[in-house]
Amino acid sequence: xxxxxxxxxxxxxxxxxxxxxxxxxxxxxxxxxxxxxxxxxxxxxxxxxxxxxxxxxxxxxxxxxxxxxxxxxxxxxxxxxxxxxxxxxxxxxxxxxxxxxxxxxxxxxxxxxxxxxxxxxxxxxxxxxxxxxxxxxxxxxxxxxxxxxxxxxxxxxxxxxxxxxxxxxxxxxxxxxxxxxxxxxxxxxxxxxx
Numbered sequence: 788x789x790x791x792x793x794x795x796x797x798x799x800x801x802x803x804x805x806x807x808x809x810x811x812x813x814x815x816x817x818x819x820x821x822x823x824x825x826x827x828x829x830x831x832x833x834x835x836x837x838x839x840x841x842x843x844x845x846x847x848x849x850x851x852x853x854x855x856x857x858x859x860x861x862x863x864x865x866x867x868x869x870x871x872x873x874x875x876x877x878x879x880x881x882x883x884x885x886x887x888x889x890x891x892x893x894x895x896x897x898x899x900x901x902x903x904x905x906x907x908x909x910x911x912x913x914x915x916x917x918x919x920x921x922x923x924x925x926x927x928x929x930x931x932x933x934x935x936x937x938x939x940x941x942x943x944x945x946x947x948x949x950x951x952x953x954x955x956x957x958x959x960x961x962x963x964x965x966x967x968x969x970x971x972x973x974x975x976x977x978x979x980x981x
Contacts, residue, residue, distance in 0.1 A: 792851040795939065797921055802867035802955040805948065807859050807907065815952050819852050819907050820884055820974060838891045838964075840977075841883040847976060848879040852858060856907065857882070860953065860978050867955050877903055877980040885911070892916060893964035901958040901979035908952045908975055914968035916953065921961040933967050954969040 813866075818929055823845070830842035841847070848857040864877050880901065883894075898904045906918060922942050934940060946954050956962070958979060967973055 795923065798898040799920075799957065799960060800867075800871060801920065801944070801960075802863065802870075802953075803946070803948070804863050804953040804955075806951050807863070807953045808856055808951060810951070812855055813909060815851065815857065817974060818884055820886070820909065824886065833892045836892055838887055838893060840884050842871065842896040842977070844883075846882050848882040848883055848978065853882075853976075856976065857978075860905050860907065860955075861980070862953055863953060864905065864980050867903070879978050881979040883977050885973075885975045885977060887916060887964065887967045887969070887975075889914075889967055889969060891964075891973075892966040893961040893962050895921065897961050898958040898979050901981045903955055903980040904958040904960075905953055905955040905965045905978040905980070906946075906975050906979070908950050908973075909950060910970040910972060910974045911950050911952075912971045912973060915947055916965035916967040916969075917947045918965050919943050919945050919965060920956065921963075923960060 796908075824839065827841050827845045829839055830844040831838065834840075834842075834844065847853040861877070861879060864872045866873060868877055887893075926942065931940070946947060948954070
C-alpha cells in the first residue's frame, strides 16, 4: 500500500486585524487628514496613478497626531513577526496616507528596503477598490485542467475590510488597488517597517 503526504513548504502569511484603534481616534484622524491635505504636497513621484498620497512628503508616523495609530501598527507587526518566528522589534521607517477617489487605482508594486508593510483603512466607502495580493510563486502559465481554486492554488487574494482594519504583509509581496468606484474618498495609511 502507498503512503502519501501532501506537504506545503512555501506559505505566504498575511496578518489581519479589525478595530485597531477606537472610532473616536479614527474619526479625529480622518478630519485631520482632510484638513492637512490642503497644505501637504502630493507625493508618489514616479507612480503611474494620480492617487493623492503623502509618500515622501509627510511621514505620518512622525506626526504626533498619529502616535496611537503608529504604536498600534508597530505592536501588531511585532505580534505577526513572533508568529513567524522572529523575536525582533520592527519599527516604522516610512509612512503616508492615500486618498482614492472615483476611478483611482494603484498599479502592482512592492515595497523595497523593509521587512513588513501595512495598510490601515481610515475609510472604506461602498465601491472602494480591493487591495489585491499576487501569489509570490511563479505564475502558472499552464493551469491545471478543471481546476477549482483552493489555498494551494490561489493566484491572488483580496481585501476590502471595514474602517479601522489593518493588514500586515511581507514587503516583497506584490500588491495593487483595483480601480475605485467610490463616491467619497477611500482613505488608507501605508507603513513600512524595518
